[in-house]
Amino acid sequence: MNFKMSIKKQLQELKSVLPKQVTLVAVSKTKPVQDLIKAYDVGQRIFGENKVQEMVEKYQQMPKDIEWHMIGHVQRNKVKYMAPFVDLIHGVDSLKLLSEINKQALKNNRCINGLLQIKIAAEDSKFGMTKNDAIQLMKSSEFKNLKNIKIKGVMGMATFTDDQNKIRKEFETLKSTFSELKSIQDSMHIISMGMSGDYPLAIECGSTMIRVGSYIFGARNYQ
Numbered sequence: 254m255n256f257k258m259s260i261k262k263q264l265q266e267l268k269s270v271l272p273k274q275v276t277l278v279a280v281s282k283t284k285p286v287q288d289l290i291k292a293y294d295v296g297q298r299i300f301g302e303n304k305v306q307e308m309v310e311k312y313q314q315m316p317k318d319i320e321w322h323m324i325g326h327v328q329r330n331k332v333k334y335m336a337p338f339v340d341l342i343h344g345v346d347s348l349k350l351l352s353e354i355n356k357q358a359l360k361n362n363r364c365i366n367g368l369l370q371i372k373i374a375a376e377d378s379k380f381g382m383t384k385n386d387a388i389q390l391m392k393s394s395e396f397k398n399l400k401n402i403k404i405k406g407v408m409g410m411a412t413f414t415d416d417q418n419k420i421r422k423e424f425e426t427l428k429s430t431f432s433e434l435k436s437i438q439d440s441m442h443i444i445s446m447g448m449s450g451d452y453p454l455a456i457e458c459g460s461t462m463i464r465v466g467s468y469i470f471g472a473r474n475y476q
């Protein structure tokens with residue numbers, strides 16, 4: 254018997270249950286390029302990474318019809334390395350970072366998409382802005398002058414807990430924050446929420462983009 258899990262099978266199973274309005278980001282951080290190729294071979298074209306250097310290396314080795322998403326916290330001095338190719342940056346949480354992305358996008362003569370990361374979990378370790386920070390930011394003239402970055406929606410991470418009610422409340426907070434921000438800028442359409450452990454609940458609460466890693470690629474080894 255073969256107990257080794259199959260990336261292709263996991264991916265196809267997951268895709269078969271996703272509603273069509275939900276986009277799947279295959280989170281491939283820490284995984285070797287051979288694993289990404291398996292997902293690519295069954296049609297996956299959106300990959301998420303949380304470290305800029307690792308994403309650049311994989312970008313160089315993988316086919317060029319892939320959308321690369323940066324899902325991790327971004328240091329401003331690293332933006333330049335991914336600016337030539339990154340499609341969507343999920344963790345935008347300050348005007349300073351927005352300005353840097355705009356500057357590097359302009360240098361590359363392109364437009365980069367971003368999501369505002371909203372803090373929905375109680376834990377201190379999670380990055381993100383409050384709803385009011387996000388509203389203020391989107392109403393500011395500085396924001397309106399940034400022509401080479403487009404904010405397409407919001408991203409959030411729920412508390413790491415078994416308490417489903419708590420997770421549901423946090424996802425609902427993100428959904429309502431999204432609705433408020435959409436009333437400022439109607440072109441917003443992405444709610445990035447849900448990971449391997451909580452994506453069904455996230456979808457119930459209105460997610461339009463899930464970021465799933467270990468369910469597809471197996472547990473990560475951080476040694």
Ligand SMILES: *Cc1c(COP(=O)(O)O)cnc(C)c1O
Nearest residue numbers: 280303324448449464465466467
């Ligand atoms: C690692 C990571 C994921 C995927 O986590 P899994 O539990 O493996 O699905 C999703 N979002 C972010 C921001 C991550 O860092």
